[in-house]
Amino acid sequence: MKKTNILKKIENAGLKKTKYRVNIIDLLEKADGLLSASDIHQLLIDNDIQMDLSTVYRTLEKLTENNIINRIELEKEKQSLYEYNREKHHHFMICKSCNKIETIYDCPLTKYEEDIKAHSDFLITGHKIEFYGYCKNCRKRLKIN
Amino acid sequence: MKKTNILKKIENAGLKKTKYRVNIIDLLEKADGLLSASDIHQLLIDNDIQMDLSTVYRTLEKLTENNIINRIELEKEKQSLYEYNREKHHHFMICKSCNKIETIYDCPLTKYEEDIKAHSDFLITGHKIEFYGYCKNCRKRLKIN
DNA sequence: ATATAAATGCAAATCATTTGCAATTAATAA
DNA sequence: TTATTAATTGCAAATGATTTGCATTTATAT
Structure with missing residues (x-):
């Protein structure tokens, strides 16, 4: 997804535009499956983006609240999974x-x-x-x- | 449910007949809603039955494995809920x-x-x-x- | 009655997620 | 551009349901 589209989503949600948010949305938009918070954390690290795991959680929370991404809670999975919301x-x-x-x-x-x-x-x-x-x-x- | 039926269920599952198991099955059979492990633990205490919470979990696990009860994992509920399996x-x-x-x-x-x-x-x-x-x-x- | 595997209590561990707090940063107004 | 303010972040610690290791006890089969 083009960066400008992501920025617009963040803006529409009334959120501050931080590199972390752009990166997480981008990552989820490109992912073809469901990702957990720690999957995302690790992928960011792999891309040389240091971000505290608690911030990952807080970011996912905000993006979920604003329907930019979806949180999926499957039976038996202890951790929540996330996907880009393609409506x-x-x-x-x-x-x-x-x-x-x-x-x-x-x-x-x-x-x-x-x-x-x-x-x-x-x-x-x-x-x-x-x-x-x-x-x-x-x-x-x-x-x- | 008659005690003998409960005992038969436990026996069919190849489980030892312990007072705890009989009590938990009995309690779930009478409950009209879903109960959590700690709900069950508390109800047992209310009935003067002391039982360690870890044993409650182990018992619920065994009864679930043997389809005597069902474990329900609902979205957003952090804890599992249990019900008697009425088939x-x-x-x-x-x-x-x-x-x-x-x-x-x-x-x-x-x-x-x-x-x-x-x-x-x-x-x-x-x-x-x-x-x-x-x-x-x-x-x-x-x-x- | 005895042997043996299953069940139990207790304390400690697990593990995803959340939170308090002080420091930083983005957005906005001056 | 600078100052102001609220949102965001990192870090460490807390939370809370559930699980586990281990020594002891108990139910069941022999």
Whole structure:
């Protein structure tokens, strides 16, 4: 992503433009999977950017609050994972064998939520789904069909 | 639940029958909501049953492994919650305002999972859904429609 | 009754995340 | 440009749920 776009995001959020924020957003935008706070911390160090881990956490918090990135809390993962917010609703499939996380850009719940809205006292405003099972490789390796 | 049923569950799992296990299962079976490890620990103390918290954790672990109880890990809850396993597939609706947890004994995903099974390399064997929104009381209180 | 593996209590460790505080820095006004 | 102010940062320490090592106890099978 162009630096100027990142700066605009930070500005729109009313945050100060610090090199750390630009770097973290940039890094998450380029990452193709989910990253933990310490993954991010390490990647910054690899790029010769020294930044205290607590500042990484504080930065991720701020960026999450402002919907620039998403915090993902998966079952059994002790640590939170982060992704750049591409404004595209999605869910995850997690392999029970190798823990690979695949993304699904499809959602089976739209109609269901409308039904609940019509028939229940509970107003659903959002949801979270995780699918568990076996990825292609593990199915082959473990002979699961 | 009758004590004999609990004992049978413990026996079927190949576990030793200790008073602690019987008590924890009994307690979860009677509970109407989800309980945390320390909730359970406290309830035991209230019933004059002294049991080390680490033993509570080890017991919950064993009972979960053997599907006698379920461990629930909800987004944003730092602690795991536990429920008696009534062998009835269900999901949760969590109020964003008061955090009340309501159970849904209905699942919109059966067909979707079959579709994925037919068209994807990923074999889904299970899933987890949480719905977020506002419960009846909070909708009224906060005037959300 | 005895042997043996499982279960327990206690204290200490773990590990992701958070926080207090003093020092630094970015944004804004003068 | 400089001064002001609030936000940001580094560092060290705290937090809090959960786990673990180890010596002791207990349930179950022989």
